[in-house]
Amino acid sequence: MPIFEYSARNPQNNQILKGTIDAPNKDEAAKQLRQKKLLLVNLREQPKKLNLNISFGGGGIPTRDVVIFARQFATMINAGLPLVQSLTVLAEQTENKALAQVSREVVYDVESGNTLADAMAKHPKAFSELFVNMVAAGEAGGILDTILGRLAGFLEKNDALVRKVKGAMVYPMVIMSVAGIAICVLLIFVIPTFQTMFASVNMELPLPTRVVIGASHILLGFWWAMIIAIGGLAFGLKKYYATSNGKKRIDTIMLQVPVLGDLIRKSAVSRFTRTLGTLLSSGVSILDGLEITAKTAGNRVIHDAVMASRQSIAGGETIAAPLAKSKVFPPMVVSMIAVGEQTGGLDEMLSKIADFYDDEVDVAVGALLSLMEPVMIVVLGVVVGGMVIAMYLPIFGMINTVQ
DSSP: OOEEEEEEEETTTTEEEEEEEEOSSHHHHHHHHHHTTOEEEEEEEOOOOOOOOOOSSTTOOOHHHHHHHHHHHHHHHHTTOOHHHHHHHHHHHOSOHHHHHHHHHHHHHHHTTOOHHHHHHTOTTTSOHHHHHHHHHHHHHTOHHHHHHHHHHHHHHHHHHHHHHHHHHHHHHHHHHHHHHHHHHIIIIIHHHHHHHHHHHTOOOOHHHHHHHHHHHHHHHHHHHHHHHHHHHHHHHHHHHHSHHHHHHHHHHHHHSTTHHHHHHHHHHHHHHHHHHHHHHTTOOHHHHHHHHHHTSSSHHHHHHHHHHHHHHHTTOOSHHHHHHHTOSOHHHHHHHHHHHHHTOHHHHHHHHHHHHHHHHHHHHHHHHHHHHHHHHHHHHHHHHHHHHHHHHHHHHHHHHHO
């Protein structure tokens, strides 16, 4: 929403006031000033500042900022502050400029007669569909402060889960990158030196040495083709993953990868149960809750299983049966969900499952790191050590010939 700078005269004391006002257009800004009984002197749109904050995350607002926003909002609502005043305070003190601007726009929409949930729904980069639906449930039930507190807790736990999984991926990627750089340095700078030395003595080279020298020639002569091939492969996989069939096939393969697949499965189960449990405990209907949970699953196989459960519920059946058929969710999870359905405590049961699988994710991350570390060291040692040995084989042959 545009910000307008104004100069206006206060007719009561004839004083000139200067400030800024948020409005969708210049006419609306002038109207708001007249409603405040101010005589407009000058009004212009505030010049846009150059934004040097480059975002690599698709333009979204960091989860941590949204968590702080939700917690502070809940505290002010619980203390009895009016909704608009609470949002205005948040807009002024929020350090994230994007979130502050969103807060100002939400204030304007609420003052215009929209509900808080409808105003937040206009900003999907800041407030997810889950956030908006829970706020709507809180407004309808008169427990907005409680819902915002639950939202902050949910977002914190979900963010911690995502960080654990990403953290498990960082270590092997760093090791593989270091290994790749070391191999390239050997092939580009070290191997040609050995080749020149061997060529000067005009001797027949062993097969391993010829293979390494050939690899060096390929890298030096066709490095551009290798970069194009790797870039093309990455681009092709990204495009294929963007299709429905490609996403389902790749997600299915990822779930079947040893150790890593187990980590992905457990993190998906934890996210599913915590999201659905939080929505149900906040008063969101089970059909809407399942639809929102499916969209936030992060895995096409999980998404399809959850949507099948939604169709089952809509048809008057149970949620547990389709989950069991998908063979994605462990039998214990399906059994506990079935018990929760029968006893009417599904939201509590889902929260217990989520807590259990949060611990399971910690164990899976530890197992993955314990396995990857020796494997990476062995692979790096075999590759680099093999190249070094291949280069020294002709030298050993020369020494034997001299003796």
